[in-house]
Amino acid sequence: MKMRKLILWGAAALVGACLSGSGLTPVQAQPSSKADSTLSPTNSVELTAQAPDTKPAVLQKQLTGAELYSIHCNRCHPERYPTERTAAQWKTIMLHMEVRANIPVDQSKLILQYLQENSGR
Amino acid sequence: MKAYHLMSGLMVAGCALALPLPALAQVSLQDFNALKDVVQQLSEQVQNLQQTNVIREQTHEQDMQQIRQLQEKLAETQQIATNAEQKSIAAAQAQAQPPTREPIDEATVNHNFMMLGDAEFQYVKASGQHGGFALADFAPIFLYRGGDNILFEAGFDTILQNGQNSDGTHDSGSTTSFDLSFAQLDYVMNEYMTFCAGDLLLPLGTYSERSAGWLNKFPDDPLAVSLIPGSGVGVMLQGGIPLGDAGKLLNYQIYGVNGPSSSATNADPTSLDLGGNVGLKSDNTVANLHGGLTGGGRLGLFMPFKPHYDLELGLSGQSGEWDDAGTYLYTAGVLDWALHLGPNFQANGEYILTRYGSDQGFIDQQGWWGQVGYKLAGLNLELPAINNVELVGRYDNLHNAPGSNGLGANTGRYTAGLIYYFTNTLLFEGDYEFLHSNDPSQVDQLILQLSYGF
Numbered sequence: 001m002k003m004r005k006l007i008l009w010g011a012a013a014l015v016g017a018c019l020s021g022s023g024l025t026p027v028q029a030q031p032s033s034k035a036d037s038t039l040s041p042t043n044s045v046e047l048t049a050q051a052p053d054t055k056p057a058v059l060q061k062q063l064t065g066a067e068l069y070s071i072h073c074n075r076c077h078p079e080r081y082p083t084e085r086t087a088a089q090w091k092t093i094m095l096h097m098e099v100r101a102n103i104p105v106d107q108s109k110l111i112l113q114y115l116q117e118n119s120g121r
Numbered sequence: 122m123k124a125y126h127l128m129s130g131l132m133v134a135g136c137a138l139a140l141p142l143p144a145l146a147q148v149s150l151q152d153f154n155a156l157k158d159v160v161q162q163l164s165e166q167v168q169n170l171q172q173t174n175v176i177r178e179q180t181h182e183q184d185m186q187q188i189r190q191l192q193e194k195l196a197e198t199q200q201i202a203t204n205a206e207q208k209s210i211a212a213a214q215a216q217a218q219p220p221t222r223e224p225i226d227e228a229t230v231n232h233n234f235m236m237l238g239d240a241e242f243q244y245v246k247a248s249g250q251h252g253g254f255a256l257a258d259f260a261p262i263f264l265y266r267g268g269d270n271i272l273f274e275a276g277f278d279t280i281l282q283n284g285q286n287s288d289g290t291h292d293s294g295s296t297t298s299f300d301l302s303f304a305q306l307d308y309v310m311n312e313y314m315t316f317c318a319g320d321l322l323l324p325l326g327t328y329s330e331r332s333a334g335w336l337n338k339f340p341d342d343p344l345a346v347s348l349i350p351g352s353g354v355g356v357m358l359q360g361g362i363p364l365g366d367a368g369k370l371l372n373y374q375i376y377g378v379n380g381p382s383s384s385a386t387n388a389d390p391t392s393l394d395l396g397g398n399v400g401l402k403s404d405n406t407v408a409n410l411h412g413g414l415t416g417g418g419r420l421g422l423f424m425p426f427k428p429h430y431d432l433e434l435g436l437s438g439q440s441g442e443w444d445d446a447g448t449y450l451y452t453a454g455v456l457d458w459a460l461h462l463g464p465n466f467q468a469n470g471e472y473i474l475t476r477y478g479s480d481q482g483f484i485d486q487q488g489w490w491g492q493v494g495y496k497l498a499g500l501n502l503e504l505p506a507i508n509n510v511e512l513v514g515r516y517d518n519l520h521n522a523p524g525s526n527g528l529g530a531n532t533g534r535y536t537a538g539l540i541y542y543f544t545n546t547l548l549f550e551g552d553y554e555f556l557h558s559n560d561p562s563q564v565d566q567l568i569l570q571l572s573y574g575f
Contacts, residue, residue: 063368070428071368074461076331077574078545092233092266096274098309100330102361102372102421105312 065114068107075101082118090115235264238276239574241334247566256570257281260302260333275304303352313360320399321357324374324419325349325437326455326471335574338467338494338511338540340550344519344532345473345488349453350395353378353415361423372421372435380415380441381451388444390479390528393451415441415451433459449478465499468492484528490517494540511540513552522560532558546574 063071073079085093090112098108238261246252262276278300284292305319322330329351332342355378361370382398383389398410417439425431435457443451452475459469470491477484492515498508515536522530538552550570556563 062366067428068368071425071431074429074464075423075431075433075459076327077336078542080545088233089235092235092264092272093237095266095269095272095307095309096237096264099272099274099307099315099317099359102359102370102374104361104363104370105309107361107363107368 063107063110065110065112068111069114072097072101072103072107072111082115083120085115085119086121087116087119090119233264233266235266237262237264237575239333239335239572241340241573242571243340244569245566248564250564252567258334270309272307273305274307276302278302313362315359317357317359318355320352320354321376321378323350323353323376323378323417323439324357324359325417325439325453326419326457326473327421327433327435327459327469328457328471333574334570334572335546335548338492338513338550339515339536339538339552340568340570340572341554343471343488343490343492343515343517344522344534345471345490345517347519347522348473348475348486348488349455350381352396353380354399355379355414368423368425370421370423372423373418374437375416375418376439377414377416378439378441379409380411380413380439381443382410383444386445388446388449388478388480390477390481390484391523393443393477393479393484411442411445412447413442415439417441417453419455421457429461429464431459431461433457443477444479451475451477463499465496467494484521486519486521488517488519488522490515492516492536509542511542513538513540530558530560530563532556532560532563534558534563548572 070079082090094108094112094115097103098105103111238259240260241256241258243254243256243258244252245255257280259279260277261279262274265273267273278298280298280300282296282298284294284296286292301320303320303322305317305321308316310316324330326346326349328343328346329349331337332346332351334340353376355376357374357376359372359374361372363369364371379398379400381393381395383392384394384397385392400407400409402408402410417437419435419437421433421435421437423431423433436455437457438452438454440450440452443449454474455471457469457471459467461467468491470489472487472489474487475485492513494511494513496508496511500507502508513536516534517536518531518533520531521528522532533556535555536552538550541549541551543549548571550568550572552568554566554568556565
């Protein structure tokens with residue numbers, strides 16, 4: 001009985017959150033370049049966030065590979081620097097992370113492009 | 122006298138010259154007109170010559186302008202010729218040298234093999250026991266990518282431990298355990314769906330997929346994860362569906378596996394075996410240990426607000442037979458959450474609930490864990506040593522767990538510690554665990570661990 005309640009409440013919370021759709025605050029950080037990324041000693045990439053001029057414009061903005069990298073990679077582990085791997089290695093690793101973190105293919109490709117463009121070799 | 126004669130002679134000569142002048146000054150009209158005509162003709166000729174000269178000057182100026190234009194065109198032509206020559210030289214040099222590396226092109230190789238993983242080394246001092254170095258763990262993950270859509274991945278766990286007799290007493294020497302943590306083939310079917318087959322890390326919560334030593338902020342597992350299987354042999358469909366353009370994702374995973382089994386073939390409550398039933402029996406025959414498969418899945422919602430600020434909620438569960446007779450079901454449900462508030466703060470946890478039938482009735486077990494971590498770099502203290510430190514804390518508990526005296530152990534545990542990041546993947550973890558339990562084998566302990574992710 002307790003488990004049934006847990007599952008029902010959990011399912012209701014998930015459905016409610018999904019239905020809320022764009023009501024959640026969207027991602028606001030601007031695309032980052034190497035220049036505006038700061039690597040902290042604890043390996044966190046701090047992206048310079050800028051307030052959007054208008055909210056509707058932000059809603060239409062497509063996330064860049066750098067932003068998606070910052071959003072997804074920090075979910076489970078300290079971020080790995082793009083320079084740590086070669087472009088070919090990143091391709092294999094991103095396929096692994098695409099599966100492990102359930103990242104859609106399009107987003108995975110943008111992250112891969114960002115990593116490869118800033119890769120070590 | 123001589124001067125006088127000279128002056129007289131000059132005067133006579135002057136008079137002689139002056140006398141014919143009136144006759145010479147007289148010009149006839151005819152001569153005058155003729156002279157006038159000559160003058161007019163000369164004037165006209167001068168005017169003509171002047172006009173001609175003006176025309177010639179204009180012509181000269183035009184010629185000079187044309188010459189300047191031609192010179193400019195010649196300079197342009199020479200510049201173009203020079204550029205073309207330079208390009209030609211550069212092209213020749215480029216052909217002679219190896220091509221410049223282009224990252225995207227380099228990645229077009231159609232396969233790649235890699236090894237990732239982690240390694241840990243521990244020191245443990247448990248209350249009432251001698252302290253000692255406790256763990257030398259090497260856990261590689263092998264990846265083989267075949268093209269753009271196929272990946273084979275396998276993880277191993279190699280641990281050195283003391284030699285042990287069959288009755289559990291200490292034997293001489295040491296042994297090395299070598300376990301297959303997971304081995305799965307992944308095929309990306311389309312944008313939103315991936316098919317996986319093999320020994321799968323089960324998505325009951327997220328801990329089993331994020332428990333590698335350098336990923337976990339604590340050296341040991343939360344107590345409650347012992348209630349659920351970490352992996353299972355079977356197949357799975359999974360993927361992520363974007364909800365809008367802001368990065369929000371709906372994650373799904375649905376799987377079918379052999380499921381847990383009984384270590385004693387019967388349905389005694391203590392014989393539940395979550396890690397067995399891998400399909401290949403000890404007599405080398407292939408079979409499920411019970412009649413039915415176990416089905417399960419997870420539905421997760423990932424909501425990023427901006428980079429490093431996100432909330433993830435997940436609900437997962439599985440249910441299936443576990444005893445050989447197929448009489449009873451093992452069912453598990455997990456609610457997981459994770460919160461990031463900036464690059465320096467993270468909180469996450471899970472609530473786990475299980476129930477399984479047995480010859481002694483239903484067995485209910487539950488537990489939860491929650492942990493937080495704060496990196497002191499967020500304080501901006503300009504102190505390098507401090508900036509590399511993360512403070513961590515965890516509370517976890519477990520109710521009705523199998524303990525040294527059988528089912529019924531209830532344990533609560535507080536853990537406080539820190540992580541020092543030598544690099545982004547080399548970290549030192551130090552934790553002290555305060556336990557409250559009715560299981561006497563559960564005691565307070567200090568754990569120090571060096572972790573490396575590669």
